[in-house]
Amino acid sequence: MTKQYDVVILGGGVAGGSLAHSLRRQHKTVAVVEDNLFGGTCPNRGCDPKKILMSGLEVTQVVSDMQGNGITGSVSVNWPDLMRHKRQYTNPISDATRNGLISDGVDTYHEHAHFNSDGLLDAGNQILAGKQYVIATGQRPAILAIPGSQFFKTSTDFLNLDNLPKDVTFVGGGYIGFELAGIARAAGATVHLVHHNNRPLKQFDQQLVYEEIKRLSKLGVDFHLNTDVEKITQVGEQFVLSGEKFRLPTDMVFCTAGRIPNVDTLGLENVGVKVDQHGVIVDDHLKTSNPNIFAMGDVVSTKRPKLTPVAGFEAGYLASYFNGATDPIQFKAIPTIVFGQPSLGQVGLPSSVATDDSRYMLITNDMTKWYSYHRLNEPLAKAKVVIDRDAETVVGATVLSNHADYLINILTMMIDQQMKIGDFNQQILAYPTVASDVQYLI
Numbered sequence: 001m002t003k004q005y006d007v008v009i010l011g012g013g014v015a016g017g018s019l020a021h022s023l024r025r026q027h028k029t030v031a032v033v034e035d036n037l038f039g040g041t042c043p044n045r046g047c048d049p050k051k052i053l054m055s056g057l058e059v060t061q062v063v064s065d066m067q068g069n070g071i072t073g074s075v076s077v078n079w080p081d082l083m084r085h086k087r088q089y090t091n092p093i094s095d096a097t098r099n100g101l102i103s104d105g106v107d108t109y110h111e112h113a114h115f116n117s118d119g120l121l122d123a124g125n126q127i128l129a130g131k132q133y134v135i136a137t138g139q140r141p142a143i144l145a146i147p148g149s150q151f152f153k154t155s156t157d158f159l160n161l162d163n164l165p166k167d168v169t170f171v172g173g174g175y176i177g178f179e180l181a182g183i184a185r186a187a188g189a190t191v192h193l194v195h196h197n198n199r200p201l202k203q204f205d206q207q208l209v210y211e212e213i214k215r216l217s218k219l220g221v222d223f224h225l226n227t228d229v230e231k232i233t234q235v236g237e238q239f240v241l242s243g244e245k246f247r248l249p250t251d252m253v254f255c256t257a258g259r260i261p262n263v264d265t266l267g268l269e270n271v272g273v274k275v276d277q278h279g280v281i282v283d284d285h286l287k288t289s290n291p292n293i294f295a296m297g298d299v300v301s302t303k304r305p306k307l308t309p310v311a312g313f314e315a316g317y318l319a320s321y322f323n324g325a326t327d328p329i330q331f332k333a334i335p336t337i338v339f340g341q342p343s344l345g346q347v348g349l350p351s352s353v354a355t356d357d358s359r360y361m362l363i364t365n366d367m368t369k370w371y372s373y374h375r376l377n378e379p380l381a382k383a384k385v386v387i388d389r390d391a392e393t394v395v396g397a398t399v400l401s402n403h404a405d406y407l408i409n410i411l412t413m414m415i416d417q418q419m420k421i422g423d424f425n426q427q428i429l430a431y432p433t434v435a436s437d438v439q440y441l442i
């Protein structure tokens with residue numbers, strides 16, 4: 001028998017779950033179909049578990065930076081214990097998320113969602129009919145199509161490793177490659193990061209990316225830039241990555257060369273939903289080429305960063321839209337951070353794009369000797385802020401520091417609210433804090 005709903009959501013991740021709760025507040029009938037872990041990527045195999053494992057990096061790095069400045073003795077990461085600490089958080093997530101949906105009156109299906117030839121949704125043996133459908137199926141790791149690709153592990157495997165091998169390699173210098181390389185190095189592994197050109201983290205200010213690479217290299221990450229991995233072979237217990245004039249034996253190799261949208265098994269051809277290589281094509285109301293089907297979150301084809309707060313923002317937009325709002329979606333400034341020691345954060349007009357001219361002022365600050373950074377002997381702290389001269393507002397910023405996350409969030413609020421620098425400087429902020437430093441940055 002077919003079950004009828006106001007809205008059927010494909011994917012129970014950040015976007016899908018958040019929209020389902022909002023729609024229940026509008027008394028709509030809602031179904032969520034999830035074929036893996038409820039909660040999706042971010043809390044199960046993405047942001048949150050990564051950040052928990054990164055606490056190993058944060059603690060060991062602070063102790064190491066402070067050696068000879070009042071701190072003696074070293075600390076080290078116990079990987080199995082750290083993993084247990086992570087699992088205590090992640091293991092209950094899926095059930096808790098599903099139970100939260102159920103107690104809010106959402107029908108949940110732990111099945112693979114697929115549009116059938118009648119244009120209805122198959123969820124295992126159950127057929128679901130929605131007045132509207134929302135595709136929120138996210139992305140999965142891309143695996144490079146090279147001989148030996150079966151030996152690649154993914155970020156999901158890394159975040160669940162019982163034991164960390166002695167020598168690990170990441171192929172692909174994006175967010176995930178840099179973040180996991182930092183975690184593995186701090187946990188004591190020998191780490192290689194292989195990238196096919198000389199522009200890793202290409203969306204960030206390359207001058208600060210270069211500083212980040214210099215710092216990670218000093219800490220022991222072995223960078224192989226302009227290097228194409230052409231094949232992987234197994235030799236005994238190890239894997240050998242090879243290419244032109246390149247040979248690298250390693251214990252475990254992770255493909256961190258991007259992610260691809262989960263669109264291929266949804267039966268989208270049965271409902272006329274158009275996709276491209278970046279995901280589902282939508283208009284400025286997140287509507288697909290089928291007027292009853294919408295898409296949001298990582299699965300959408302977009303040049304915007306694919307991040308948890310963006311997925312949540314799109315879910316909020318669709319909740320208002322289904323409640324009668326008609327305006328197109330309008331994005332605010334999207335802050336993005338590559339976490340590590342230091343973290344690299346960016347928001348608004350990139351400092352690499354803005355030139356110091358009659359319209360913009362580009363302020364570059366080396367903050368390393370500032371009080372906040374001296375305190376914990378932070379070895380590298382730099383910021384570039386782009387200011388609109390006429391409006392006297394901040395329009396963009398890139399920050400490289402252990403505290404980049406705090407600074408970028410404050411600068412994001414200034415950008416969104418178009419806050420005059422003079423007005424910000426009138427605020428009384430608690431001192432001494434990283435936030436109070438912003439007044440010296442702008």
Ligand SMILES: Cc1cc2nc3c(=O)[nH]c(=O)nc-3n(C[C@H](O)[C@H](O)[C@H](O)COP(=O)(O)OP(=O)(O)OC[C@H]3O[C@@H](n4cnc5c(N)ncnc54)[C@H](O)[C@@H]3O)c2cc1C
Pocket residue numbers: 010011012013014015016033034035036037038039040041042045046047048050111112113114136137138139155176262265266296297298299306307308309311
């Ligand atoms: C290692 C890693 C670290 C990250 N770190 C950060 C970070 O620090 N900050 C940040 O903002 N973002 C981070 N992200 C990105 C963030 O996780 C995503 O942007 C966010 O999860 C997107 O939410 P979503 O709901 O669109 O997709 P997802 O959370 O991926 O949810 C999609 C859900 O759909 C399900 N699904 C797929 N196909 C089907 C199907 N056919 N039927 C039923 N269910 C299906 C999937 O199982 C999944 O649960 C990270 C990602 C990774 C991989």
Ligand SMILES: NC(=O)c1ccc[n+]([C@@H]2O[C@H](COP(=O)([O-])OP(=O)(O)OC[C@H]3O[C@@H](n4cnc5c(N)ncnc54)[C@H](O)[C@@H]3O)[C@@H](O)[C@H]2O)c1
Pocket residue numbers: 144171172173174175176177179194195196197199200201202228229256257258259305306307336337338339
């Ligand atoms: N801190 C965060 O917010 C965070 C963390 C992790 C992931 N994410 C999200 O997940 C997405 C995916 O992350 P990602 O790091 O997998 O992708 P990414 O797109 O950031 O990086 C992939 C990198 O791999 C490189 N690459 C491509 N082909 C290659 C090849 N053949 N050999 C070597 N390198 C190659 C690309 O040039 C790119 O730099 C991000 O774009 C982001 O939206 C966000």
